[in-house]
Amino acid sequence: MAAPMTKMPSALSLEILAECSTTKARTCKLELPHQTVDTPVFMPVGTQGTMKGLTTSQLEQLNCQLILGNTYHLGMRPGPELLEKAGGLHKFMNWKRALLTDSGGFQMVSLLELAEITEEGVKFQSPYTKEEMLLTPEKSVEIQANIGADIIMQLDDVVHSLTTGPRVEEAMYRSIRWLDRCIAAQKRPREQNLFAIIQGGLDTRLRTICAKEMVKRDTPGYAIGGLSGGEEKDYFWKMVTLSTDILPREKPRYCMGVGYAVDLVVCCALGVDMYDCVFPTRTARFGSALVKTGQLHLNQKQYAKDFRPIDENCDCSTCKQHTRAYLNTIAGRESVACQLISVHNLKFQMDLMRDIRQAIIDDRYPAFIKDYMKTVYPAGDYPTWLRDSLASVNVDLNS
């Protein structure tokens, strides 16, 4: 496989503010065309150009700096032509801060039964027009150019994280070939940052080959893909830490699909800078509020007469104005309940990331991790993967 000869242009800069003296954690300023982002950062997912009933002003108030849009959905509706006429997604949805779009490939494979992957691209049937369509790496980059996000993702050949055998290797090599096609197709490298996505399943050898090949391509940032699909956590963290060991220090690393608090705390220790997940907003829709110890299922009877806020220490507008009992009353009945809980859940994620960043700056991240895990597992019954992953970066949960 031929490595590229020239250095790739980039539309971002990464300033490392502090690195943990014990773990691989770091906190940086990631300068993107629309926003300087503090990392580690959690990116809420606004699939169709909107975030679960929240206005863009509310997102700004929550201190969201970078949000994600889904190319598959936006490409279907409102469509790339309209987004181009609107002047890009930023203008269309009136979001002035940074945006990231995925390639569209993951949604096709996961949402559509009829998707078929060939060397050319992903063939699928439009759920709207029933027309047969083909998403090639070139097409994905073109649509993402119309959307105009600060960060765009290469089209990758996604296999489910539980897949084994030659298909994993095929997908890994194809993802490298598709990255080359994406790089060649990209027309706006000084306005948009193309990120490579490391594949290779749960196989150390394949992940290593993939990461090394992609680093040669010198893309502005790198994602760790194909994880968070229900695989054993033991494999998950090993794939993450293997990848961050290979990736260059001066480029941002993005672990796709991670959003549970414990995973975020661990992955930060393993040196990851960016995360996305639908979880905080999706779970809000079902009446579930995030707290340090887990989730409160607010539609359960036990909260009917609980006149405390979701979290007494949270200063989001929902916790300042509403009780669990009120949310219990309106959850599932009034659409505003979903928004109120989404506000809290996003605030929870944003506050967690803020606390992580501060702990890294103060060089007390190991103590932060131990405190956090003690809150989540008060009995000290830490899962093995958690102990092992943290031990790999010199944090002993038992000490």
Next chain:
Amino acid sequence: MKFNLHNTQRAPGRLATFSELGRHGNTSMETPGCLLYTRCGSAPNLSHDLLSGIEGVPLVTQIPLPTIVESSDVLEAFGQGVAAFSGRPDTVVCTCTQDPGKSTPTGFNDKKSVSVWAAGGRKKLTLEGFLDLQEVLQPDLMEALSDGDTPADSSSKRVKKSVDRTLEFLDGCLDAKQSRQELRDVEVLGVIEGSELLEERLRSARETAKRPVAGYVLDGFHEESMEERTRWSIMKAVLNEIPEDKPRFLPRVGRPDEVLRAVELGVDIFDSTFPYEATERGCALVFSYALASPLPNDAVSRHTPASASSVDDCLGDDGGTVCDFDGQGENGDLNSRTVYEMKLSDQRFVEDFTAVVEGCQCYCCVNHTRAYINHLINAKELLAGVLLMIHNFHHFFQFFQSVRKALRDGTMQRLKAEINKCR
């Protein structure tokens, strides 16, 4: 509670200040005005933060009993009333028996109870049950329990019964102000029933007027319940029967032409279900209510904020219903679009990157385009209802400001002409 009329003429309408409401001594609202429609104390689709960003939010929050009746034990345990429970402890609360934003099934009331429909189904409210509920809600104003279930084809016997029962319920509510400590300071609004039978309407009005009520609710005058030609003449006759010094409430009437007509007859307070219903059908209110300058109407209209878009867009090509204005037809369906609104899901807005109403200062119009809202509606995204509710409330509240100004300035005829341009 005080109600001070600023003008005494019956026509062209009353200007008044409604003040010292319940526990909130220093609050007041100018009328003609409207209540804030809520479900469970929350404005539809809106967090309190978003609501408070809207200009001219009504002082009085309307809480329909069906939206809260199932939580009476929770409110009892809470002990601080529904305003605090819903997170707006400083608002003035007015409860109403039925949900004006939903149609109520017919045929379920009996001598001792009125049925309301909550999320979990039918709830029978006896007078005692109703009063128990009010005790835990702790409203500032409450609409007395009433049996308003008299659809257009009701027999005169049924109508008579509804008047009798409603008066009995009213007496029960007024007695409770004496006998129940917790209800002592709650102002009671008397409900006038009688469907389209003039003599029953007059009897209901006269009997209610004899009682120490704080105001009058003219029930059953919304369009689906009554024939257009009898409706206004009965309303006029009823308003003639009740004293001038108390506010008159007209629920479920919100179409701007009808509001103006009712204001001219002497109605003071409306609800805000009209903007809610428009939101529910994916529409934005676009009628023009602004009188920019003392020029002749046709010279002004093109330059006022809302009119630039209103006429053409109102008369859409999507087959949406155009409601009649003077009673030539019946288009009372809650789901039918009126000429005062724009159906934003329509194909022709797909590439329309202008504001819903050019010049409108609401959050939606300042920040977003018709094309974006069209996308949100088509993608069934929650934000569509949020943005439309913000705009529609803003538009509706501003309309009332404009009605009051027209009454002050003596320009009601011009305002009517402006509104009628939408037709």
